[in-house]
Each structure stands twice: as C-alpha cells, then as structure tokens.
Amino acid sequence: MDTIEILRTVSKLVYENVKDLAGTKEAVSGDFGRGAGGDISRNIDIVAEKTVIDYLKEINFDCVVLGEECGRVELSPNPKGFVIMDAIDGTTNAVRGIQFFCCSLAFAADEKLSSITDAAITNLSTGDVYWASKGKGAFLNDKSISVYKEKPIYKVVGINSSGSSPELMSRLAPIFEKHNHTRHFGANALEMAFLAQGLIDVFIDLRKKIRIQDMAAGYLLVKEAGGLMLDENLQPLDSDLNNEIRLSFVAAANKEILDEVFSLIK
Incomplete structure (x- = not known):
C-alpha cells in the first residue's frame, strides 16, 4: 500500500x-x-x-x-x-x-x-x-483542487490571532481595518485545506505558537495546490521536526495577493 x-x-x-x-x-x-x-x-x-x-x-x-x-x-x-x-x-x-x-x-x-x-x-x-x-x-x-487563481470578488483573509500579544495585534490592525472579510475558524490545518481548495486567499499565523503537527500536512497540500508557504519574513518555509519548535507562517494563493495584504502590516 x-x-x-x-x-x-x-x-x-x-x-x-x-x-x-x-x-x-x-x-x-x-x-x-x-x-x-x-x-x-x-x-x-x-x-x-x-x-x-x-x-x-x-x-x-x-x-x-x-x-x-x-x-x-x-x-x-x-x-x-x-x-x-x-x-x-x-x-x-x-x-x-x-x-x-x-x-x-x-x-x-x-x-x-x-x-x-x-x-x-x-x-x-x-x-x-x-x-x-x-x-x-x-x-x-x-x-x-487548486488555490483560487482569479482576482477574487471578495478577498478572504484568514488570521489566527488567538492569544496574540498587543504588539502583534497592533501590527495586524490595518489588515482588519482594510479587509472586511477576515476569518478564523479554529483549526489551522483545515483552514489551510480551505486555502488549497480556493476558499481562502491568504492565511496568516504570526504568533510564533504553531506546532509542526498543526501545519505539516497543510504545508504540502497548499504547495501542491499551487500556493505559497512562507515564514514570517516571507521566505520559503522550512523547519526541523520536533515538539519544541514553534513557528509563524503565511500561506497565500499567489504573490500578488500576498504583497497586497502584507503592504498593510506595520
């Protein structure tokens, strides 16, 4: 098998x-x-x-x-x-x-x-x-399935802000202000699957709290669906595999929408 x-x-x-x-x-x-x-x-x-x-x-x-x-x-x-x-x-x-x-x-x-x-x-x-x-x-x-490839009528931005520091919330505030359609449903892996399916355009988690187990499957799924998987510096994401590591990451349908959203972050 x-x-x-x-x-x-x-x-x-x-x-x-x-x-x-x-x-x-x-x-x-x-x-x-x-x-x-x-x-x-x-x-x-x-x-x-x-x-x-x-x-x-x-x-x-x-x-x-x-x-x-x-x-x-x-x-x-x-x-x-x-x-x-x-x-x-x-x-x-x-x-x-x-x-x-x-x-x-x-x-x-x-x-x-x-x-x-x-x-x-x-x-x-x-x-x-x-x-x-x-x-x-x-x-x-x-x-x-593939990431959404056209210009979306409603741009959907997923942001995991649970337990974020005031400093991080301040950085993210312009995204919440600019985009009326922000989402977080409470399961990162499934939200990454939604992005791979073309239902979400960007998914952001900059808390430095995500475990390898929460995003390993989503990492491959997004990439195979034609999307981008990047670290907090917008560089290609990679990491060792162990329980001690905590990551930030950004998943996006394409560079154009990524640049548009991240131009708002302080």
Whole structure:
C-alpha cells in the first residue's frame, strides 16, 4: 500500500471513531494531563491518536510517529520516515460540538518540513479527505483542487490571532481595518485545506505558537495546490521536526495577493 493510501485509510478510521464524540461529555471524559505539545489532552484526542498508532502497528508500517499528545513514538528500529500527527486539530471546537475540526497527518522522509512527501487532512465533521503527494497535485476526495487563481470578488483573509500579544495585534490592525472579510475558524490545518481548495486567499499565523503537527500536512497540500508557504519574513518555509519548535507562517494563493495584504502590516 502506498504511503498516501495509508494516511487516507487511517484518516477515515479516525473519522469513524470520533464522529459521534464531538460535543458530548464523553469527548472530555478522563484525566490525561498535558500532551507532548503542551495542551491538555482530551478523551477525543486520545481516541483519535490511538486509532492512528494502532493501525500503523497493525500494518507494520516502519516509521517514527511525532504526535501532539503522545510525542515521539518509535514503531520500528529501522524507520522509513516520520508520520507527523495532529489526530484532532481544533480540539476546542470538537469538545464544544462546533463542526470545524480535523485529523492532520503527514509523512516525511527526513526530519525536515521540506522532506514531506504525503499528506492527508480529514474534515471530521463530514469525512471529506484533502490529500496530496509531492509532485502529483492536491485533491479533495477524488477531485483535483487548486488555490483560487482569479482576482477574487471578495478577498478572504484568514488570521489566527488567538492569544496574540498587543504588539502583534497592533501590527495586524490595518489588515482588519482594510479587509472586511477576515476569518478564523479554529483549526489551522483545515483552514489551510480551505486555502488549497480556493476558499481562502491568504492565511496568516504570526504568533510564533504553531506546532509542526498543526501545519505539516497543510504545508504540502497548499504547495501542491499551487500556493505559497512562507515564514514570517516571507521566505520559503522550512523547519526541523520536533515538539519544541514553534513557528509563524503565511500561506497565500499567489504573490500578488500576498504583497497586497502584507503592504498593510506595520
């Protein structure tokens, strides 16, 4: 089985195992402390992660798992690469029953973001799977997708400003003032998938808080859909893969819209 088929298959298993948990008391039952990523682990997170790890063990997939809750789990002494897993991205939404959360999985051949070869982001409210393999384009289920290529009638700018400092909010203020259609739905990976699908034109996260697991799959998906993935200095984004790193990033449909939005930032 190809790597992308493994990611797509296990993503669907996660959907089946958690789709009825969202918004229920069972989603938060148990005391699991804080995961490797630093956030409080909820039952729905644990169920989703266990689904992924159990499946990878079942098929004897030689890899190292880098999970948001479980941290680094070595499933083989001779791994072929790394499965970068945020089994539930948007846990707050999932716990409250807000229908915007996803499973984000990526496979990297080496311990660099730029070595990601396959990615799957599954909308856990609908079961739709966004996926990509390096050099082969981006897809939603069986349909090819791309970033929005025309001049948009309504320019949609996604900004993750949760927990931002007053200084960062001051820098971003002109964007909020200029653009009436700013959005943040609460799950970075799924929002990056929306950009790859052409629903969002720019997505900005300059908080230096994003974990590798939150954006690894989106990184490849956006690039394969024809978009740009850049760091806070608007240079090509790359990073080591570990739980300690926190990143800023910018995803954009094209350079023209990127330049227009960033010309407003102080």
